[in-house]
Amino acid sequence: MHSPVSDAHNYRANRTEKYLDHSLMPPCQAACPLHMDVRGYVDLVAQGKIMEALQSIRSGNPFPSICAYVCTHPCEDACRRCQVDKPVAIRALKRFAVEFGGDRMVQAEAETTQQEKVAIVGSGPAGMACAYYLRKLGYPATIFEAHSEMGGMLRVGIPQYRLPRQVLDTEVQRLTQMGVEIRLSTKVVSLDLLFDLGYKAIFITIGAHQSLRMGIEGEESPGVIDGATFLREVNLGLKPSLGERVAVVGGGNVAIDAARTAVRLGTKRVNILYRRGRAEMPADPEEVEQALGEGIEILFLVIPTRIKRGNGRLSVTCVRMELGAPDASSRRRPVPIKDSEFNEEFDTLITAIGQAPQTPGGFDVRMGKGSTIQVDPTTLTTNRVGVFAGGDAVTGPATVTEALAAGRLAASRIDDYLQHRYPVAGKAEREKLVGDLLPETIEMIRKISRLEPPILLPEARVKDFEPVELVYDWETATNEARRCLRCGMGAEILFQDKCATCLTCLKVCPYHVPCLDASGTIQIPAEQCQACGICVAECPAKVIVLRKPYDRRSINEELDHILKSAAESKSKPFIVGFCCQYGLFGIGTLANLWRGAKAGVWIVPVLCVAKVEAEQILRAFEMGAEGVFIAGCGEQCSREDTAFWVRQRVEKVRKVLAQVGFETERLQTFFPSTTNEDLAPELDKFAEQIGRLYLASAIMQEVKS
Amino acid sequence: MIVAEQKSLAEIRQMITPYQRVLILGCGTCMTVCNAGGEREVSFLHNALRLAESRSGNGIHTFSEYTVKRQCDYEFLDSLVDKIGDVDAILSLGCGIGVQAIAERLPDLPVLPGVNTSFMGMAEEWGVWDERCAACGDCILAETGGICPITRCTKGILNGPCAGTKNGKCEANKDMDCAWILIYKRLERLGQLDKMRRYYPLRNFRTIPRPRRVASKASIDVGEGNG
Ligand SMILES: Cc1cc2nc3c(=O)[nH]c(=O)nc-3n(C[C@H](O)[C@H](O)[C@H](O)COP(=O)(O)OP(=O)(O)OC[C@H]3O[C@@H](n4cnc5c(N)ncnc54)[C@H](O)[C@@H]3O)c2cc1C
Ligand code: SF4
Numbered sequence: 001m002h003s004p005v006s007d008a009h010n011y012r013a014n015r016t017e018k019y020l021d022h023s024l025m026p027p028c029q030a031a032c033p034l035h036m037d038v039r040g041y042v043d044l045v046a047q048g049k050i051m052e053a054l055q056s057i058r059s060g061n062p063f064p065s066i067c068a069y070v071c072t073h074p075c076e077d078a079c080r081r082c083q084v085d086k087p088v089a090i091r092a093l094k095r096f097a098v099e100f101g102g103d104r105m106v107q108a109e110a111e112t113t114q115q116e117k118v119a120i121v122g123s124g125p126a127g128m129a130c131a132y133y134l135r136k137l138g139y140p141a142t143i144f145e146a147h148s149e150m151g152g153m154l155r156v157g158i159p160q161y162r163l164p165r166q167v168l169d170t171e172v173q174r175l176t177q178m179g180v181e182i183r184l185s186t187k188v189v190s191l192d193l194l195f196d197l198g199y200k201a202i203f204i205t206i207g208a209h210q211s212l213r214m215g216i217e218g219e220e221s222p223g224v225i226d227g228a229t230f231l232r233e234v235n236l237g238l239k240p241s242l243g244e245r246v247a248v249v250g251g252g253n254v255a256i257d258a259a260r261t262a263v264r265l266g267t268k269r270v271n272i273l274y275r276r277g278r279a280e281m282p283a284d285p286e287e288v289e290q291a292l293g294e295g296i297e298i299l300f301l302v303i304p305t306r307i308k309r310g311n312g313r314l315s316v317t318c319v320r321m322e323l324g325a326p327d328a329s330s331r332r333r334p335v336p337i338k339d340s341e342f343n344e345e346f347d348t349l350i351t352a353i354g355q356a357p358q359t360p361g362g363f364d365v366r367m368g369k370g371s372t373i374q375v376d377p378t379t380l381t382t383n384r385v386g387v388f389a390g391g392d393a394v395t396g397p398a399t400v401t402e403a404l405a406a407g408r409l410a411a412s413r414i415d416d417y418l419q420h421r422y423p424v425a426g427k428a429e430r431e432k433l434v435g436d437l438l439p440e441t442i443e444m445i446r447k448i449s450r451l452e453p454p455i456l457l458p459e460a461r462v463k464d465f466e467p468v469e470l471v472y473d474w475e476t477a478t479n480e481a482r483r484c485l486r487c488g489m490g491a492e493i494l495f496q497d498k499c500a501t502c503l504t505c506l507k508v509c510p511y512h513v514p515c516l517d518a519s520g521t522i523q524i525p526a527e528q529c530q531a532c533g534i535c536v537a538e539c540p541a542k543v544i545v546l547r548k549p550y551d552r553r554s555i556n557e558e559l560d561h562i563l564k565s566a567a568e569s570k571s572k573p574f575i576v577g578f579c580c581q582y583g584l585f586g587i588g589t590l591a592n593l594w595r596g597a598k599a600g601v602w603i604v605p606v607l608c609v610a611k612v613e614a615e616q617i618l619r620a621f622e623m624g625a626e627g628v629f630i631a632g633c634g635e636q637c638s639r640e641d642t643a644f645w646v647r648q649r650v651e652k653v654r655k656v657l658a659q660v661g662f663e664t665e666r667l668q669t670f671f672p673s674t675t676n677e678d679l680a681p682e683l684d685k686f687a688e689q690i691g692r693l694y695l696a697s698a699i700m701q702e703v704k705s
Numbered sequence: 706m707i708v709a710e711q712k713s714l715a716e717i718r719q720m721i722t723p724y725q726r727v728l729i730l731g732c733g734t735c736m737t738v739c740n741a742g743g744e745r746e747v748s749f750l751h752n753a754l755r756l757a758e759s760r761s762g763n764g765i766h767t768f769s770e771y772t773v774k775r776q777c778d779y780e781f782l783d784s785l786v787d788k789i790g791d792v793d794a795i796l797s798l799g800c801g802i803g804v805q806a807i808a809e810r811l812p813d814l815p816v817l818p819g820v821n822t823s824f825m826g827m828a829e830e831w832g833v834w835d836e837r838c839a840a841c842g843d844c845i846l847a848e849t850g851g852i853c854p855i856t857r858c859t860k861g862i863l864n865g866p867c868a869g870t871k872n873g874k875c876e877a878n879k880d881m882d883c884a885w886i887l888i889y890k891r892l893e894r895l896g897q898l899d900k901m902r903r904y905y906p907l908r909n910f911r912t913i914p915r916p917r918r919v920a921s922k923a924s925i926d927v928g929e930g931n932g
Contacts, residue, residue, distance in 0.1 A: 503828070540743035619752055621756050656757075659713065
């Protein structure tokens with residue numbers, strides 16, 4: 001015959017609950033060119049699990065430290081928290097994870113298992129990523145770089161105050177460690193030569209370095225320089241003399257970078273001339289803000305029309321613009337205002353109105369619009385057999401992550417090609433979460449302001465090229481990470497046929513998410529659910545699960561685990577605490593209780609105490625706990641209802657305790673009212689009380705027998 | 706819907722004393738809806754009983770759990786047959802109907818009621834249920850604006866309100882609405898106040914001859930042919 005315990009266990013194990021991950025792909029992940037598991041690592045940061053967060057990040061991104069500094073974070077633009085207040089500061093959280101998780105220490109390794117050599121032309125992010133993944137796949141890879149240093153635009157474009165060169169150097173070093181052969185100062189002019197050298201496949205990632213011309217009179221004058229060249233010179237160690245007053249023409253990131261670099265070189269007055277308004281500026285708003293803070297003036301709706309050089313200065317004729325009808329890019333087209341011309345004197349004028357790739361004729365590849373290289377978007381193949389291309393050279397000026405994604409894709413396509421495999425479409429993708437939050441849902445979501453990482457004060461920034469943005473401290477990072485809405489993780493009815501349509505979920509949901517459809521069936525719209533788990537723990541038919549059942553399953557597993565350890569330790573009496581993993585237990589005042597720091601207190605970490613079910617509390621008592629407590633994160637919780645539901649379940653259990661002759665004080669809840677409230681003394685008091693009750697009942701037993 | 710309340714743990718423990726192996730049987734319909742005997746309550750009770758056993762130190766019982774969609778029809782109980790092999794008794798968390806259905810379907814097995822079947826009613830809010838219908842067998846809701854004086858008036862009178870109504874509440878319980886005031890207001894809204902002015906003759910409150918039976922099928926004699 002079975003013991004009662006194993007019976008219950010069999011029962012649980014045999015339940016047909018599918019341990020499948022039904023979670024939907026959140027918009028952040030869908031927006032990321034690398035499809036990083038943003039929701040996953042942000043949640044790990046929220047729990048203070050920094051190493052695990054870094055591990056998750058590294059599994060999706062070859063150079064996370066670089067992205068942590070410069071990524072344009074399309075994920076944040078897609079973040080649905082935008083609809084509530086402001087997006088989660090994902091890039092800054094990644095920066096925190098890589099710095100505190102120790103990304104610098106990670107060793108990259110690779111083994112050569114294939115013979116076919118692959119040549120990579122260009123050492124920008126696309127080339128580096130391709131080399132990284134080719135090495136992981138076991139191919140010998142050689143990078144050819146025209147410049148004297150590795151990194152492409154990461155080296156010669158992006159200024160050091162936004163990407164410290166040590167970060168880039170570490171990655172380059174890791175590539176060398178992995179066995180990537182690097183040929184610097186080697187400009188490739190013919191692909192045939194590479195094939196002759198024995199390379200079986202070539203990946204072209206030459207970027208887009210040729211600045212576009214404005215096409216105005218006097219553009220050739222000395223004192224006029226293009227942004228890409230200017231930044232390259234500065235980044236390669238030259239110190240161009242710019243004079244007192246500099247104008248930068250353009251409204252993109254390159255223009256802002258050039259202007260801020262000019263300030264750092266000691267220029268007294270820097271003006272940006274941009275032909276549209278602030279709202280239309282393609283540059284990152286944060287960086288525009290920082291530029292303004294550094295004293296850069298932006299003249300909006302202004303365009304230079306003529307440059308005249310005289311007396312060692314430039315006299316620039318400008319005209320004012322107004323915005324007309326929207327153009328092809330759906331931005332309003334600027335049109336000159338009649339008779340609005342004016343002259344300004346500058347020492348230097350930097351043009352930054354865009355770049356295009358410059359492909360050597362000897363490559364013999366088919367070109368498309370804007371001098372870009374034409375490829376098949378799924379295979380990245382060019383018109384030449386064995387020649388692949390990606391990155392800015394194909395897309396025109398884009399972003400680092402897009403280049404990384406192209407490099408990764410190229411590596412697997414080159415692998416397909418060399419192994420004579422038909423390129424398989426990417427593995428079946430998770431269904432995407434689509435749809436906006438309803439106003440009713442938004443209203444119920446707690447507003448929490450976005451926490452920005454600290455940045456240096458403008459006076460300190462402009463002195464040199466030191467990084468402007470600092471890292472979060474531990475507490476700020478976890479609090480920021482907790483703002484994530486966990487889109488796509490929400491509840492679903494797993495067994496519709498068992499649903500009694502009792503409407504409990506409708507009544508308990510803090511966000512009014514579940515609804516009845518016209519046929520009288522409960523629907524839990526995935527795009528509204530906040531994955532709090534309250535209905536999961538309350539559903540009388542037990543048919544609701546979270547799309548990622550991980551949370552609840554792990555409560556049972558952790559509970560079993562600690563009950564076993566507690567029984568083995570034989571220390572009596574023992575106390576079981578269900579603690580919120582986010583606040584108190586993750587990094588807060590209870591963090592030191594992790595696995596028995598306090599003798600006899602055993603912690604079950606839970607991702608929100610609202611998920612703790614009454615049955616689990618009873619089970620702790622049944623297995624010998626003399627006391628049980630539940631500690632939530634209190635005021636910090638994403639929702640106000642947590643304490644209410646925990647207390648409901650506690651009262652229900654207390655009723656049972658009273659009937660089996662247990663004092664109800666043996667079950668306690670702790671909800672600190674402030675973040676810093678130290679629960680340790682209260683917990684000590686509780687432990688003492690349990691000790692006394694235990695002693696008293698032990699004496700009673702003695703007396704009885 | 707039928708509303709019930711779980712019996713106290715003490716009473717349940719008393720009931721199961723003679724039996725060693727007990728199957729706790731939930732009901733997936735009304736008892737799930739009123740939170741008295743659905744799958745969650747089954748496993749909560751299971752845990753509570755095991756805790757009680759382990760506390761008493763001389764536990765002899767073993768428990769198993771199972772929930773059927775509805776206990777009050779034999780067809781749903783068929784799936785039980787292979788679950789009861791080594792069971793000494795069934796502790797049913799179904800309403801009184803369910804318990805009896807089990808008794809009829811499984812004539813050799815003791816069945817014990819785990820809940821007190823209380824009334825027919827509906828949820829007032831989460832976790833609160835109110836009585837609505839007494840199943841009197843002679844419905845007069847058409848006359849009373851859809852509000853039942855038999856269940857909702859403490860005295861069950863047909864020609865209310867009585868003198869005990871005060872500020873819309875009942876003299877027997879100041880928190881409870883006077884059913885007859887509710888009826889008045891509703892009839893007023895419907896423009897049917899004339900119904901208030903009528904006198905309803907006393908009803909026959911003699912015990913209803915039981916058990917009652919309702920048939921919705923016509924009784925047709927076999928062999929009557931085309932009608
Ligand atoms: C000033 C500036 C700031 C930027 N800021 C950001 C930012 O903050 N965030 C972001 O995501 N993106 C930013 N970008 C864009 C980003 O840097 C590029 O999209 C990305 O570097 C493109 O990568 P890639 O590998 O395709 O090309 P590149 O990085 O341009 O690398 C191409 C490399 O190929 C080499 N090469 C070219 N021709 C040959 C040849 N014939 N033989 C050998 N080598 C050759 C080049 O020297 C270069 O090193 C910025 C760009 C600039 C210019
Ligand atoms: S998990 Fe929470 S937010 Fe989602 S439906 Fe259930 S109660 Fe509502």
